[in-house]
Amino acid sequence: MSGDTRGVRARWQALRAAAGPHDPAELDALWADLETVDASSILGSWHGFAFLTGHPIEKVLAASRWHGKRFDAPDDAAPLICRAEDGGLYSDTKAGRGGASLWNVEFRGEVTATMVYDGMPVLDHFKRVDDTTLMGIMNGKPDVVLAQGRHFYFGLERE
Known part of the structure; x- marks a missing residue:
């Protein structure tokens, strides 16, 4: 990560506040300046949001009322926590084709926490x-x- 932590945080906040569409090159540049994270340090429940770039998955997640992700243990993760009609949360294992696990995986030359989906060739x-x-x-x-x-x-x- 760059030595300018405040600058990186300010860029994050500006992108988070903007409605989009976001430029993927700008998101990639921010990604390059962030710190890697160990899989064991991100256990728990997380609320998610999309950076709108026009990617087709944005529509899929909006239709499913995607809420976030939950990492109960390295070998027990729920990639698609969604909001039901009654407002409750549930793990959409049908859309996610099962659960997932957490690993430390190399991506773009760095090893960082990665969710590996059980039923699809997908890595977060x-x-x-x-x-x-x-x-x-x-x-x-x-x-x-x-x-x-x-x-x-x-x-x-x-959360």
């Missing part, structure tokens, strides 16, 4: 914005995740 990589905030990039096989070569970008805030 995470980097630390601060102690209660993560940035995520969804990665995987081109025909499953990538849209015209572009990743899906999102944020998580600890």
Whole structure:
């Protein structure tokens, strides 16, 4: 991470506050300046949001009323916590094709916490914005995740 922690945090806050659409190159530049994070340090429940870039997954998550992710243990993670009609939360294992696990995986030359989906060739990589905030990039096989070569970008805030 760059030595300018305040500058990185200010860029994060500006992107978080903006409605979008966001430029993937700007999100990639921010990602490059964030600290990696160890999988064991992100256990717990997280509220999520998408950085709107026009990626098709944005519509899928909005339709499912995606709420966030939950990491109960390194081998027990729920990638799609959604909000039910009655307002309650549930793990959408049908859409997520099962659960997931947490690993430390290399992405773009750095080893960082990564959620590996059990039933799909999908990886969610995470980097630390601060102690209660993560940035995520969804990665995987081109025909499953990538849209015209572009990743899906999102944020998580600890609940």
